[in-house]
Amino acid sequence: MRRFKSRELSPVELMEATIRQAERVKDSVNALTYTHFDEAIERARRAETKYARGARTGALEGLPVGIKDESEIKGKPTSMGSLIHKDHVADRTSTMNARILAAGGITHARTATPEFSCSGVTWSRLWGVTRNPWNREFTPGGSSGGAGASLASGTSSLATGSDIGGSIRIPASACGVVGYKPPYGRNPDDLPFNLDFFCHTGPMARTVKDAILLQNVMAGPSPHDITTLRPKLRLPLDYKPIKDWKIAFSMDLGIFEVDPEIQRNTLAALDVFRSLGATVEEVDLGWKPQDLQAGLAYLQHIFGGYLSNLLDEHGDKMTTYARQFAERGRKSKATDYVASLEVIGNMYLTLGPILERYNVLVCPTTALPAVPADFDQSTGSVEINGKQVNAMLGWAMTTPFNMLSRCPVLSVPSGRASSGVPTGIQIVGRTYCDADVFRAGLAYETAQGGWYHDAATRPVL
Template structure:
């Protein structure tokens, strides 16, 4: 097996090989670190790296497996952590010049769980400043590029995580999702990402109390995403919003023959690129081949949905960032500064209206999900925008029509508004420009197992992703 094959080995397979003593955590870590070094100059997916420390930890994991000692859920696996959550004593920049010298004085709960499960954090992954964009570049770290076509973005805000997975620079990676920041890079990079329902996974304050905000797993396979989610999930005494009891998902699930699946190509409100439509239709045919009935539904949503979602984000997230404007405005990226300035203008009455809109959205989606097992739609209306895209000055067109440059080209925000619905993002193919496309599998509120059951069946029917040289980025 080549070193590159090791880099793309699924996490669950690596763990089985560790236990069988046919692979060492040291061998895997060496291969992943070498791969990260080989591609970093092309894609710029990583910020801080901790390779020496990671190799020391890999040797300790190797010794545990060699002795037959009890091992943990992620023992010896290379895990890339998004450069926004804290690990005590280590730098966390949030993609911002303002935070370039910050050293964390605590460890975020999800990161505590990763480390306690034996995961080895070998690198931090790039984000846009404050994770407030659907692409990934910053003044501090530069432009992160899509490994399938470097002219385009890998998505954001967890773009470094999506890129690292697609390149084989990590076995697992963390993401966070307040407007699509897990699902957008999952689609743009051809990987898997899960937006859990609100409260399932702990989050840092104050955004643990923002129901749009979700910490979640990213991986190259659905099974690995389940494995990682099982580590992240569960109540925390540090987060009042977390749910009891802990939900543990099985790694194997039953087929979906006989299921009823609702689908919507545009959620009634989005422009959708022809390549995205074609690949989504092909994905729906896969579900039909598995014995499911797939039917188009009309959600009846109106264009004010996107405006309401953006109003909510500006009122909480934008206003939060706006506190930095007075002392640090000149250090901000153009897009973060615009978002902060818009946040200062937000009014409480507009915020309350956004809640009314979300309630109206669920009045149509809720009954549909009572009649169907899941809803499937594209993750993004456009495969990707350019790598250096700037929503403060650039425009986006789909089908010749101008759409909102912030999140109007992706189809993720409605399911932050309806945040109790679990959403699994999986690949659907590639566009003509080589950039991957994806679909979202949306479940009933808090029915996480349903979206994973559908995702496992879909993945098995396709034979998986990244399984050989032809199905990996040519870097």
């Protein structure tokens, strides 16, 4: 935006470069589904005219924003990554997309998702396999994998995501970008999943400040979403240092096997916080491996139950992983759901008091850098440290903070694995203390010198 206003760069130049890059990597990365390039160029011209005239501009004026292919834009297709919806054209615009458009953001493309966003990897029968720009043998994560891959490969400036079990933070980690899961109710969502407290919409970006920029547009109460919070929270772009902060950390949350390369990069990130004058102390959350099963049981009951309605009529069109998810949802019982709530409540009985003593909690975002790009959670297996873990989300350390959904969580890069795939850390804040995680994240990013600032810090494509 600063370069637009100073005339160093025009919205048209940026959009043309973004489209060229999208065309160049579309086969190798496959991050985008529907594209609207002609319309995007026209909107970029209008934005350029505004800047040239010194007219009032929106917070995102002229920026290419990749919109996850699950929310709606009136008159445009939305597939949810499914053959079932391949011909669906929206007759409404989702609230968060309306806000992005009103702020001058340009929706040049939709970003790929797994079918119905129900996987930690991104491939579908409709769109094929989306690959990690850093190493195309591996997944960019999911379910906002197209968003992460688009940001990392330079085919969007900002991107939207949604997170029901880690779907913003997993791809943020695997692609080396920034992803934010806001507290439940901070950002609007569409029915019926706005009523699911595991589910959050949020921003993805290449820098912490860019994530704040998009979050400030997305956030705020909506007359179409009863869960949204009043008043609107507007986050500052600048923060004081974190000297004398107390930071809690847990390497495994008591739940996960963690790959040695993840451990190495997490310890290095903790040293950065120490260099900023923070005290870092390891804590025991008292959580047990079986606690993750409660989160999965909740997802199967709510999300799987929703998908199960499609089985009889459309089961033959579904991916193997979506069909398995729906079949498990059909078998889930109300008692399973209630039992999951009891576990969630007990998990916060230990985390809550810890967050009263510390400013934030830091832990890895994923327990493994990434799984293969075409991994199928319904048939495949995942091992970490020689031990088999849950194939769906046992390699992602994100679901506990969907369970404890009022805590804000920011995922930022922590380094790269020997495969070239990035790794990340989660910065977890007290309930509804959004600014704390951004303050810590921005201090960390600044100390690291940022990411994606020159050719040496970008993937080779």
